[in-house]
């Protein structure tokens with residue numbers, strides 16, 4: 001387990017799959033995710049099997065929030081989404097991160113910011129990475145704000161890098177270098 005102040009990250013279990021199917025088929029949740037078509041229980045089960053074959057640093061984490069004591073005490077932990085490192089390049093020590101919170105009642109409560117801070121800590125302090133980046137649709141204002149709060153800086157723009165709702169949108173590239181990282185954030 002990787003503990004933050006209000007969230008913790010754990011490995012995914014097969015029993016998480018129905019929640020992922022529910023969330024990732026919700027138009028509001030997948031709006032800015034590069035998913036395309038609806039997903040099925042069977043395709044998510046296939047995803048799970050493939051995921052187990054990934055290097056351990058690239059296996060995703062389930063995100064849980066405590067519904068018990070504010071300090072995370074003995075309360076019940078509830079799954080709200082998933083996050084991961086992707087395509088870690090061990091020569092340049094660079095990796096992409098991604099995250100989604102499927103439980104919409106948990107949006108805009110600071111969890112996205114805290115999860116990104118946890119991933120930065122894991123990436124810099126445990127994986128010894130030098131650069132952590134992400135891509136986000138320019139219209140995903142909540143996501144952009146959360147990543148800025150976590151310390152990501154704007155780096156570039158993939159012009160017309162996404163296509164949704166019948167039109168192109170730009171994808172923003174944001175990153176944090178180890179030298180810029182503020183572990184206290």
Ligand SMILES: CC(C)(COP(=O)(O)OP(=O)(O)OC[C@H]1O[C@@H](n2cnc3c(N)ncnc32)[C@H](O)[C@@H]1OP(=O)(O)O)[C@@H](O)C(=O)NCCC(=O)NCCS
Pocket residue numbers: 028029030032033081099100101102106107108109110111112113114135136137140141142143144145146
């Ligand atoms: C994007 C996502 C990860 C953000 O997580 P979150 O927990 O909602 O983010 P936070 O609460 O930490 O921060 C959101 C910030 O954006 C602000 N915000 C939300 N909607 C906004 C909008 N339309 N315009 C401007 N700011 C907005 C919030 O007020 C908050 O800022 P504040 O704390 O200064 O008030 C989450 O909403 C999510 O998973 N969405 C669905 C999937 C997705 O888009 N994933 C990301 C793909 S890159």
